[in-house]
Amino acid sequence: MNASSGNSGDAGSVHRIFYGRRRGRKLRASMSALLEEDLPKLAIDPPGDGETLDPTTLFTHQPREIWLEIGFGAGEHLAWQADVNRDVGIVGGEPFLNGVASLLRHRRNLGVDNIRVYADDVRPLLDHLADGSFSRIFVLFPDPWPKTRHHFRRIVQAETIASFHRLLSPGGELRLATDDMEYLRWMLARVLRQGGFQWLAKGPRDWRERPEDWPATRYEEKAREAGRSPCFLRFVRNGGTGCAGLAGGR
Numbered sequence: 001m002n003a004s005s006g007n008s009g010d011a012g013s014v015h016r017i018f019y020g021r022r023r024g025r026k027l028r029a030s031m032s033a034l035l036e037e038d039l040p041k042l043a044i045d046p047p048g049d050g051e052t053l054d055p056t057t058l059f060t061h062q063p064r065e066i067w068l069e070i071g072f073g074a075g076e077h078l079a080w081q082a083d084v085n086r087d088v089g090i091v092g093g094e095p096f097l098n099g100v101a102s103l104l105r106h107r108r109n110l111g112v113d114n115i116r117v118y119a120d121d122v123r124p125l126l127d128h129l130a131d132g133s134f135s136r137i138f139v140l141f142p143d144p145w146p147k148t149r150h151h152f153r154r155i156v157q158a159e160t161i162a163s164f165h166r167l168l169s170p171g172g173e174l175r176l177a178t179d180d181m182e183y184l185r186w187m188l189a190r191v192l193r194q195g196g197f198q199w200l201a202k203g204p205r206d207w208r209e210r211p212e213d214w215p216a217t218r219y220e221e222k223a224r225e226a227g228r229s230p231c232f233l234r235f236v237r238n239g240g241t242g243c244a245g246l247a248g249g250r
């Protein structure tokens with residue numbers, strides 16, 4: 001794609017190119033073995049054209065709720081949530097293979113069976129998921145792409161926020177985190193413009209301090225070491241429709 005076709009505004013599906021890394025340093029043999037042995041049992045296949053995926057069908061037992069974490073990185077937050085909430089099914093989306101292997105290692109160490117993995121760019125999958133599929137969606141420290149000409153690469157766009165609204169059940173929660181103040185304003189503007197979400201913060205402590213049921217991620221720790229202050233946003237999806245029709249989803 002011509003870089004000039006990106007702009008500082010919101011990007012539609014025409015910009016759905018994944019700009020991150022799919023592989024990092026060479027995997028140790030034990031991590032490669034995890035990918036070979038465990039990933040096929042947990043992986044979500046890309047749905048076909050026109051197919052709708054009901055995520056309850058991904059789990060062997062009926063989960064109390066289903067949650068989605070997008071860009072789980074090394075998977076420490078997702079694994080912690082899966083361990084503490086064993087009656088919940090958690091779908092994780094992450095194209096970075098080293099991160100997927102790391103999540104699989106956490107999963108084995110904890111002995112949990114309530115995780116399913118989409119090892120790719122999650123945006124095309126969102127279009128195929130049934131309305132109200134999730135009770136929680138997490139997008140923690142997504143890549144900020146700080147240069148204005150790269151803003152179209154951000155995962156938080158009007159389009160994705162509209163998808164999150166459609167995919168959350170009424171009363172469901174959207175959790176976003178960032179250590180980039182400009183991205184914070186960007187996120188807030190898009191969620192509030194979407195409508196149909198209530199921001200749970202009553203004062204600055206509510207977004208400056210991480211809630212107890214939200215463990216630190218690797219990226220958060222790096223941000224703190226570098227002297228940056230992370231922000232934690234929690235929104236509840238109202239019963240209304242917001243502007244979800246703009247998502248173009250089913």
Ligand SMILES: C[S@@+](CC[C@H](N)C(=O)[O-])C[C@H]1O[C@@H](n2cnc3c(N)ncnc32)[C@H](O)[C@@H]1O
Nearest residue numbers: 071072073093096121122140141143217218219
């Ligand atoms: C800055 S890292 C943060 C990782 C983790 N959430 C944390 O807090 O440590 C952003 C992650 O989002 C993933 N990511 C970026 N675009 C994505 C997409 N379209 N679908 C799924 N994951 C994505 C990247 O591969 C990367 O692992």
